[in-house]
Amino acid sequence: xxxxxxxxxxxxxxxxxxxxxxxxxxxxxxxxxxxxxxxxxxxxxxxxxxxxxxxxxxxxxxxxxxxxxxxxxxxxxxxxxxxxxxxxxxxxxxxxx
Amino acid sequence: xxxxxxxxxxxxxxxxxxxxxxxxxxxxxxxxxxxxxxxxxxxxxxxxxxxxxxxxxxxxxxxxxxxxxxxxxxxxxxxxxxxxxxxxxxxxxxxxxxxxxxxxxxxxxxxxxxxxxxxxxxxxx
Numbered sequence: 171x172x173x174x175x176x177x178x179x180x181x182x183x184x185x186x187x188x189x190x191x192x193x194x195x196x197x198x199x200x201x202x203x204x205x206x207x208x209x210x211x212x213x214x215x216x217x218x219x220x221x222x223x224x225x226x227x228x229x230x231x232x233x234x235x236x237x238x239x240x241x242x243x244x245x246x247x248x249x250x251x252x253x254x255x256x257x258x259x260x261x262x263x264x265x266x267x
Numbered sequence: 268x269x270x271x272x273x274x275x276x277x278x279x280x281x282x283x284x285x286x287x288x289x290x291x292x293x294x295x296x297x298x299x300x301x302x303x304x305x306x307x308x309x310x311x312x313x314x315x316x317x318x319x320x321x322x323x324x325x326x327x328x329x330x331x332x333x334x335x336x337x338x339x340x341x342x343x344x345x346x347x348x349x350x351x352x353x354x355x356x357x358x359x360x361x362x363x364x365x366x367x368x369x370x371x372x373x374x375x376x377x378x379x380x381x382x383x384x385x386x387x388x389x390x391x392x
Binding site for chain 2: 186188189192196199200202203205206207209210211213214217218220221222223224225229230233234236237238241
């Protein structure tokens with residue numbers, strides 16, 4: 171799914187609802203952490219030229235924009251994939267777009 | 268440190284299961300600690316990668332003797348620095364230290380921005 175999907179911890183944790191809830195929460199937190207790691211790495215390449223004594227406002231704005239655009243991209247990809255799979259009979263047809 | 272704040276079982280109630288052999292509260296605390304450690308390792312690994320790239324040009328026989336990356340942040344990049352200040356630092360260690368701090372700043376900025384976006388998306392649902 172995209173970076174926005176809610177977690178599914180269904181089936182894990184067995185009968186214990188506490189454990190199940192815990193797994194759901196931790197899975198969601200970890201998914202968040204992983205995205206932050208990934209986006210920081212990507213956006214660093216785009217936004218950080220030479221590290222200075224502080225993060226200047228231009229770089230900070232760049233990081234914020236970068237996060238927003240990354241999520242936009244992720245959502246766009248998923249939506250379009252969904253659309254092309256609905257409207258066309260075979261997935262492979264859509265790859266020639 | 269997040270996993271250490273609550274006492275064992277205090278969040279979730281003690282003695283959950285029937286036999287009581289495995290305390291779920293204890294397991295959950297241990298898992299939280301392991302997750303925190305894994306995240307710290309991930310952060311360190313990526314930070315090391317980025318700061319090595321930013322600060323070390325041609326590797327020398329020691330860190331002190333390693334050629335610093337030139338202006339522009341890439342080895343051999345001929346572009347002049349944006350500000351008037353010289354970008355070369357005395358030793359790579361200072362570059363690395365500064366890079367670490369900026370990486371943490373960046374990480375925090377990304378975390379906040381992502382969190383804001385999530386809140387906004389939830390509000391719009």
